[in-house]
Amino acid sequence: MILEIAQIDVRQGAEAAFEAGIREASAIFRAAKGCRSFTVRRSVEKPQRYRLLIEWETLEAHTEDFTGSQAWKDYRAMVSPYFESPPSVEHTELTLQAF
């Protein structure tokens, strides 16, 4: 299982609109093949910064099947107007789940 961590900085004043947009967009991820969970978190220290934590069955489910697809374009249309800058996206593998 891959955990995608996407860091998104939102324009000042656009936080509520972004949150509404990402809530709507979550239905796209729910329907995406190989997408297992979808969580949005907001930074305490930098309230314009959000992180999407998205579990994918495989790396390719995100990078090959989803990214660039029509579903991805629909998702981006819902939220990218609120981006301050391009998101930074990284994929991670589990090293240790201690407790």
Next chain:
Amino acid sequence: MILEIAQIDVRQGAEAAFEAGIREASAIFRAAKGCRSFTVRRSVEKPQRYRLLIEWETLEAHTEDFTGSQAWKDYRAMVSPYFESPPSVEHTELTLQAF
């Protein structure tokens, strides 16, 4: 519930030693008041980059009770020799758990 996200870049060649150290150090977090979960993940794109995902009951459980304590010093002694640079630490609050 607060999720701390700590990004740690490890010196090249020190990955295995860091992983052993953080596994040992996880016992310190297990014993820390208010610490609910402790996960370590490794970047696919940048294999020297790790992220600690640590749940705390409150922000203060991490920032006031844990950070700077003897337990924290013990934890840092176990892993900081392998750091390439100072970790970047951020705390996040849940905005949306869609599925």
